Amino acid sequence: MAEDLIGGETKYQVLRELPIGEGGQGVVRKVRRISDGKIFVAKNNKGSFEDALAEANRLKQYNHKHIVKYIDCFPLKNGFNTELCLVMEYCDGKIGLLTAIGNDLSEFIMKYGGKKQYESIYIHIFEQMLEGLHAIH
Numbered sequence: 773m774a775e776d777l778i779g780g781e782t783k784y785q786v787l788r789e790l791p792i793g794e795g796g797q798g799v800v801r802k803v804r805r806i807s808d809g810k811i812f813v814a815k816n817n818k819g820s821f822e823d824a825l826a827e828a829n830r831l832k833q834y835n836h837k838h839i840v841k842y843i844d845c846f847p848l849k850n851g852f853n854t855e856l857c858l859v860m861e862y863c864d865g866k867i868g869l870l871t872a873i874g875n876d877l878s879e880f881i882m883k884y885g886g887k888k889q890y891e892s893i894y895i896h897i898f899e900q901m902l903e904g905l906h907a908i909h
Contacts, residue, residue: 778857780846782807784814798824798855802862812843815858816850824856830908831860838904 776786784803793800798817805812817824824845831842841861848857884890 777806778803778814778846778848779806779844782844784812784859786814787811798858803859811862812859813862815860816848816855817858818855821847821854821856824858828856828858831858834908836904836907838900839907 777783778786783806785806787802787804791799791801792813797819798815800813800815803812803814804810817827828842828845831840835841840863842858843861844859846857846859847854880893884893
C-alpha cells in the first residue's frame with residue numbers, strides 16, 4: 773500500500789498501510805503530497821457522503837491555530853461505494869508545550885493525570901481547547 777496514490781487533481785501517496793487512527797466516522801492514514809512532499813493525513817469517511825462533505829465545508833471555513841486545517845477533499849471509490857476522502861493538516865502531537873512534557877496529550881494524561889503539580893499545564897491545555905471551540909461557535 774505504500775505505493776498507492778490517491779487524490780483528485782492533487783495526488784497523495786499513502787505512507788502507512790495501517791491507519792494511524794480509526795473511529796466511528798472513518799479511517800485516518802498518513803499521506804505525502806506528491807507535488808511538494810508535505811505530510812498530511814487523509815480521512816476516509818465511513819458515514820454518508822453528504823455528511824462528510826458538510827464536515828469538509830465546515831472545516832474549510834476555519835483558520836485558527838487550535839483547529840486542524842483543511843487541505844483538500846475528493847471522492848474515493850471503495851468497492852461499490854464512494855467515500856469522501858478529507859485531507860487535513862498532520863498533527864504529530866509534538867508541538868509547543870507537549871514537546872516538553874511528552875509525546876501527545878493522551879500520553880500526558882496517562883502519565884501525569886490528576887497530579888496537582890501539573891495543574892498549570894492542565895489549565896493551559898484546557899484554555900487552548902476553549903479557544904478552538906470559541907472559534908467555531
